[in-house]
Amino acid sequence: AQSVTQLGSHVSVSEGALVLLRCNYSSSVPPYLFWYVQYPNQGLQLLLKYTTGATLVKGINGFEAEFKKSETSFHLTKPSAHMSDAAEYFCAVTRGVVSNTGKLIFGQGTTLQVKP
Amino acid sequence: DAGVIQSPRHEVTEMGQEVTLRCKPISGHDYLFWYRQTMMRGLELLIYFNNNVPIDDSGMPEDRFSAKMPNASFSTLKIQPSEPRDSAVYFCASSLRGPGQNTEAFFGQGTRLTVV
Numbered sequence: 001a002q003s004v005t006q007l008g009s010h011v012s013v014s015e016g017a018l019v020l021l022r023c024n025y026s027s028s029v030p031p032y033l034f035w036y037v038q039y040p041n042q043g044l045q046l047l048l049k050y051t052t053g054a055t056l057v058k059g060i061n062g063f064e065a066e067f068k069k070s071e072t073s074f075h076l077t078k079p080s081a082h083m084s085d086a087a088e089y090f091c092a093v094t095r096g097v098v099s100n101t102g103k104l105i106f107g108q109g110t111t112l113q114v115k116p
Numbered sequence: 117d118a119g120v121i122q123s124p125r126h127e128v129t130e131m132g133q134e135v136t137l138r139c140k141p142i143s144g145h146d147y148l149f150w151y152r153q154t155m156m157r158g159l160e161l162l163i164y165f166n167n168n169v170p171i172d173d174s175g176m177p178e179d180r181f182s183a184k185m186p187n188a189s190f191s192t193l194k195i196q197p198s199e200p201r202d203s204a205v206y207f208c209a210s211s212l213r214g215p216g217q218n219t220e221a222f223f224g225q226g227t228r229l230t231v232v
Contacts, residue, residue: 036223043225043226044223046221049220090159102211102220103149103161103172104221105161107158108158
């Protein structure tokens, strides 16, 4: 069975500071991993994904994440936070076979606050 | 493509009434998913379709919930009768069959349902 744990429901950083949002997963099969962002009253937008190959993946808006199999982690980082990064972030893992990449298990989400 | 389109964006209804949520997936996508987002339970997969056929409805909470996909470009999620605990944001998403480069799920803007 697959599961996702996001450590910290709220993270607060200063503008220009490093952003680190933590995600650990459990999967009995090689996972596909995703980070989605949700702005207030909006749908989910894909930030980045890991499927196979390079373990460091780069996404939109300067975000990147590294798949670490030994740690079962897929933490999201951004070197310098911007006010516009304030949103809720969801880590997700595919549930079951990877041919179905919309059948996702989501973490509980992390709200990122960026202070001026 | 305009992305996944959901209607209405907001719905307020009285307890006991029938509610129908609508979704138009991205053209050419094989899979369609209905998710529900609540504060208590986060994002949960309710049901998904592959080529218009319901594959897994194990996430549908009760018999009051039903979903259909009469053709490749339209799906509905119906709640009859509605109850206050059904209040949530309902997301529709679609994806291509994977694995592959662009097989992530694309989400609609969601329908915010309030049952009073």
